[in-house]
Amino acid sequence: MGLIQEISEYLQKGRAKNVKALVQQALDENLDPKEILNDGLLSAMMIVGTKFKNNEVFVPEVLVAARAMNAGLSVLEPKLVEVGNEPVGKAVIGTVQGDLHDIGKNLVVMMLKGAGFEIYDLGVDVDPAVYIDKAEEVGADIICMSALLTTTMPKMQDCIENLKERGLRDKYIVMIGGAPVNDSFCEQVGADYYTPDAATCAEVAKKVVLEKRAAG
Amino acid sequence: MNSKERFLATVERKPVDRPAAWLGMPDIYAQPALFEHYGVKNMHELKLAVGDDFYAIEVPYESPDASAIYAAFDWYMDGNVDAEERTLTADGCFKDAEEIEDLDFFEWPDPAKYIDVEECKRRIGAAPKDKVRLGMMWSAHFQDTCASFGMETALMNMIANPEIYEAVDEKIIDFYLKANEIFYEAAKGELDAVLIGNDMGSQRGLMLSPEMVRRFIIPGCKKLVEQAHSYGLKVIYHSCGSIADIIPDLIGVGVDVVHPIQALAAGMEPKGLKERFGDKVSFCGGVDTQDLLVNGTPEDVKAKVRELRTIFPTGLIISPSHEAIMPDVPPANIKALFDEAQKVY
Ligand code: B12
Numbered sequence: 001m002g003l004i005q006e007i008s009e010y011l012q013k014g015r016a017k018n019v020k021a022l023v024q025q026a027l028d029e030n031l032d033p034k035e036i037l038n039d040g041l042l043s044a045m046m047i048v049g050t051k052f053k054n055n056e057v058f059v060p061e062v063l064v065a066a067r068a069m070n071a072g073l074s075v076l077e078p079k080l081v082e083v084g085n086e087p088v089g090k091a092v093i094g095t096v097q098g099d100l101h102d103i104g105k106n107l108v109v110m111m112l113k114g115a116g117f118e119i120y121d122l123g124v125d126v127d128p129a130v131y132i133d134k135a136e137e138v139g140a141d142i143i144c145m146s147a148l149l150t151t152t153m154p155k156m157q158d159c160i161e162n163l164k165e166r167g168l169r170d171k172y173i174v175m176i177g178g179a180p181v182n183d184s185f186c187e188q189v190g191a192d193y194y195t196p197d198a199a200t201c202a203e204v205a206k207k208v209v210l211e212k213r214a215a216g
Numbered sequence: 217m218n219s220k221e222r223f224l225a226t227v228e229r230k231p232v233d234r235p236a237a238w239l240g241m242p243d244i245y246a247q248p249a250l251f252e253h254y255g256v257k258n259m260h261e262l263k264l265a266v267g268d269d270f271y272a273i274e275v276p277y278e279s280p281d282a283s284a285i286y287a288a289f290d291w292y293m294d295g296n297v298d299a300e301e302r303t304l305t306a307d308g309c310f311k312d313a314e315e316i317e318d319l320d321f322f323e324w325p326d327p328a329k330y331i332d333v334e335e336c337k338r339r340i341g342a343a344p345k346d347k348v349r350l351g352m353m354w355s356a357h358f359q360d361t362c363a364s365f366g367m368e369t370a371l372m373n374m375i376a377n378p379e380i381y382e383a384v385d386e387k388i389i390d391f392y393l394k395a396n397e398i399f400y401e402a403a404k405g406e407l408d409a410v411l412i413g414n415d416m417g418s419q420r421g422l423m424l425s426p427e428m429v430r431r432f433i434i435p436g437c438k439k440l441v442e443q444a445h446s447y448g449l450k451v452i453y454h455s456c457g458s459i460a461d462i463i464p465d466l467i468g469v470g471v472d473v474v475h476p477i478q479a480l481a482a483g484m485e486p487k488g489l490k491e492r493f494g495d496k497v498s499f500c501g502g503v504d505t506q507d508l509l510v511n512g513t514p515e516d517v518k519a520k521v522r523e524l525r526t527i528f529p530t531g532l533i534i535s536p537s538h539e540a541i542m543p544d545v546p547p548a549n550i551k552a553l554f555d556e557a558q559k560v561y
Binding site: 014055057058059060061063064067100101102103104106124149150151179180196197 | 368371372374375
């Protein structure tokens with residue numbers, strides 16, 4: 001088995017120490033850092049995300065895989081900076097105001113990282129305007145909002161209205177999700193995309209950011 | 217039939233005059249509108265006014281750190297266990313624990329010191345005798361163990377260091393077994409049922425694999441159920457979300473009623489549950505709080521209750537799909553739920 005393949009398999013099993021050591025070994029053997037990233041770490045995380053989406057693995061398995069990915073990234077990141085690797089895009093994410101549920105939001109963070117995004121995680125109970133302030137500050141591509149309560153879902157609409165008032169609606173892709181959210185709510189509040197799970201969120205995010213960039 | 221007879225018949229899946237119905241525990245912000253709608257002044261009056269078949273009783277608990285038993289553990293070690301802000305994912309004091317000795321520093325609360333037996337008796341005595349007197353035990357050992365490490369660390373420990381997870385869980389279960397014994401002894405003969413539970417489900421499926429639920433949650437569940445049964449109490453077991461895959465395990469340890477039927481969660485359609493498990497366990501819930509009760513009309517709610525009554529001629533306690541009714545539910549929809557549930561066809 002090749003080294004990259006081995007990294008991928010250990011990541012899928014959530015073995016952080018092995019992943020870290022193997023990434024170091026791969027660097028020592030002068031493998032291309034981008035290949036280690038994309039074929040060793042990120043694609044493995046996407047495999048785990050897809051299994052999670054299909055209820056083949058569950059939250060604990062995703063968490064240990066993400067921990068292993070982060071362990072690998074910690075070794076790899078300095079090299080990636082050296083070779084000038086650009087993230088796929090930048091995403092600002094948080095759970096909406098009044099809502100403290102963050103397990104799902106954290107999984108979305110992990111999967112977006114797995115898709116190659118740079119993440120700005122605002123945590124929970126996030127004021128609608130704060131998403132926008134942060135997005136403006138870091139030059140984000142996407143704003144992601146999570147809500148698990150029917151009582152806090154309207155905050156998503158507040159953020160979108162706020163974007164419009166500030167003349168920034170078209171500047172950002174807005175994605176929303178969480179247990180009570182669905183396609184019709186997405187349409188109703190004028191968000192761009194809803195997905196029912198984290199892996200699909202990452203896939204869609206990557207696709208639309210690349211498309212938007214290609215369209216200039 | 218009175219409320220108690222109706223409940224016991226539901227548990228045994230024998231014929232009922234009409235289904236039992238439970239209001240749940242409306243969120244504090246949802247209460248004012250409900251009080252106004254029914255023209256009452258407090259929760260006690262509300263329960264009577266809606267015609268609730270149940271009367272929930274909370275375990276009194278007063279320690280230097282907490283004034284609710286579900287907030288008994290000071291995992292953040294700051295003497296300020298604010299139930300409102302407990303989100304399970306914040307780092308708990310066992311975050312870095314690797315060996316069993318690393319848990320030694322924690323001072324486990326002694327329930328005997330903080331549960332006032334006289335207050336237990338007073339609360340239980342104040343509940344109307346013709347209602348189903350329901351002890352809200354929770355005893356949420358899985359959620360507490362998650363909070364003690366921080367949820368993500370706890371879930372990762374289940375894979376990477378299961379011994380440490382189990383060591384904490386065991387301590388927590390011991391705490392609840394002791395606390396519950398105090399309450400059950402104080403209640404002798406005056407309590408009918410208890411609610412125990414842990415949230416294990418998300419909208420789309422279980423949060424843990426069924427195997428992990430079996431290893432890490434069901435054994436504690438079994439101890440708590442057996443203890444309640446030894447006092448002649450019926451057990452309503454609570455878990456939000458999509459939990460159909462582990463309902464057989466709950467049945468296996470003797471759970472009497474599964475709560476809630478979170479109607480929109482995957483695999484929790486009332487019809488399917490009735491077909492798969494309807495002859496082995498009873499249910500509570502089914503009236504969706506994620507869309508219907510929030511956005512529907514009273515007529516829609518009534519239609520849903522009629523449908524549920526057709527699917528479950530018995531074996532279902534009609535109730536919102538989450539016990540904490542939120543302030544976005546119009547009181548007229550709660551009234552519609554009870555009006556239709558209380559009709560004798
Ligand atoms: C765990 C849980 C809690 C924990 C939260 C711990 C934490 N730190 O997150 C605790 C115990 C603290 C809690 C508290 C409450 N909860 Co709660 N909770 C749940 C539960 C059981 C599971 C949620 C979860 O973590 N799922 C696991 C994750 C992985 O799934 P997920 O969050 O859905 O995320 C996935 C997708 O939705 C998606 N996704 C998520 N975010 C995003 C964002 C984007 C952009 C995209 C594209 C996708 C996406 O990807 C994720 C992974 O695939 C749900 C039940 C349910 N059906 O969801 C109730 C539930 C959400 N809770 C509910 C309630 C009522 C409450 C409380 C009000 C109860 C109370 N009175 O105390 C409080 C509210 C606290 C607050 N202010 O926020 C109700 C809400 C009902 C309603 N009207 O909407 C639910 C639905 C339960 C029920 N039976 O009805 N809860």
